Amino acid sequence: MFGQSQFAFTRGNAFEARVKADGGAELLRLVHEKLDRGAEPPAVGHVPDLSATGPEGRAARTALALREATAGTARAPGLPGTWTLLDHPMLALDVAGSPAYLEPDAVVVHPDGSWTVVEIKSFPVLDGSADPAKVGAAARQAAVYVLALERVAARLAPAPRVRDRFLLVCPKDFSNLPTASTVDVRKQRAVTDRQLARLTRIEDIADTLPDGVCFSPELPAEELTSAVEAVPATYAPECLSTCELAFHCRARSREAGAVTSLGRPVRAELGGLSTVEEVLAAARGEAGDPDDPAVAALRRAAELRAEALAAAGAAAQEAAVCL
Numbered sequence: 001m002f003g004q005s006q007f008a009f010t011r012g013n014a015f016e017a018r019v020k021a022d023g024g025a026e027l028l029r030l031v032h033e034k035l036d037r038g039a040e041p042p043a044v045g046h047v048p049d050l051s052a053t054g055p056e057g058r059a060a061r062t063a064l065a066l067r068e069a070t071a072g073t074a075r076a077p078g079l080p081g082t083w084t085l086l087d088h089p090m091l092a093l094d095v096a097g098s099p100a101y102l103e104p105d106a107v108v109v110h111p112d113g114s115w116t117v118v119e120i121k122s123f124p125v126l127d128g129s130a131d132p133a134k135v136g137a138a139a140r141q142a143a144v145y146v147l148a149l150e151r152v153a154a155r156l157a158p159a160p161r162v163r164d165r166f167l168l169v170c171p172k173d174f175s176n177l178p179t180a181s182t183v184d185v186r187k188q189r190a191v192t193d194r195q196l197a198r199l200t201r202i203e204d205i206a207d208t209l210p211d212g213v214c215f216s217p218e219l220p221a222e223e224l225t226s227a228v229e230a231v232p233a234t235y236a237p238e239c240l241s242t243c244e245l246a247f248h249c250r251a252r253s254r255e256a257g258a259v260t261s262l263g264r265p266v267r268a269e270l271g272g273l274s275t276v277e278e279v280l281a282a283a284r285g286e287a288g289d290p291d292d293p294a295v296a297a298l299r300r301a302a303e304l305r306a307e308a309l310a311a312a313g314a315a316a317q318e319a320a321v322c323l
């Protein structure tokens with residue numbers, strides 16, 4: 001992921017390779033243990049070849065592999081060997097009218113034909129618990145994969161069940177041994193589905209761009225920079241972990257003194273005040289509607305600060321006299 005150190009990236013890859021070694025035997029064992037104890041244990045996992053040209057080709061290959069694996073389990077329900085592991089499948093999801101290609105770490109087809117998303121992360125589970133922020137981020141990511149899988153499932157008859165719990169695999173304590181838990185993503189899935197439905201279509205966004213603007217990576221750096229700058233952006237610190245334009249947008253946002261660079265909660269507290277300059281002017285009583293709760297709170301905070309500074313100054317003077 002963008003923003004991840006090379007060391008963390010290499011360690012993450014090594015851990016994932018270990019979890020998927022031997023045809024995914026350990027991974028399938030974990031899925032069986034955590035999600036499907038009633039099924040026959042996986043004797044031999046089937047790992048189809050998903051290679052194809054380009055993301056579109058890989059997505060089509062993945063859809064075919066899912067269909068074949070699901071049909072295979074229907075022919076031999078519950079028999080050992082009917083577990084299938086799709087290693088780095090490619091899924092397509094329509095985002096604002098344009099396909100976005102997604103690559104989960106793995107998808108498992110169970111003997112009953114249901115599908116489970118697997119995410120393998122390099123953050124550790126220490127004494128049975130992991131960093132909640134990281135687990136939350138993994139759950140949001142897995143929810144998008146669940147949605148994309150549901151789109152594939154909807155094209156099959158009968159549509160297989162996409163499980164709404166995903167398997168999160170992490171290193172145990174300070175070792176390189178995998179431990180797994182299941183996470184319910186129904187809430188994240190519903191939120192993402194609503195957000196996707198509300199997204200402005202890419203054609204509508206494109207209509208608002210200046211004529212002739214182009215974002216081809218082959219353009220000279222200066223032209224590409226001007227093209228990117230022609231598009232308004234609302235940077236927030238959260239962009240740092242999710243968007244490759246984060247450093248660019250942060251610099252522009254700081255130049256403009258935008259309060260969004262202080263974080264979305266701060267921006268929400270400041271109401272209609274959108275720049276640091278406006279905030280300071282409001283706090284000094286030079287601008288802003290005094291009936292605006294944000295302006296009133298800023299003025300009160302400025303008064304308290306002035307009082308505290310005056311008191312501290314007086315105390316310092318008294319101390320100097322005593323000495």
Ligand code: SF4
Pocket residue numbers: 233234235236239243244245246247249250
């Ligand atoms: S970094 Fe810029 S382009 Fe990326 S999400 Fe944030 S505001 Fe948008």
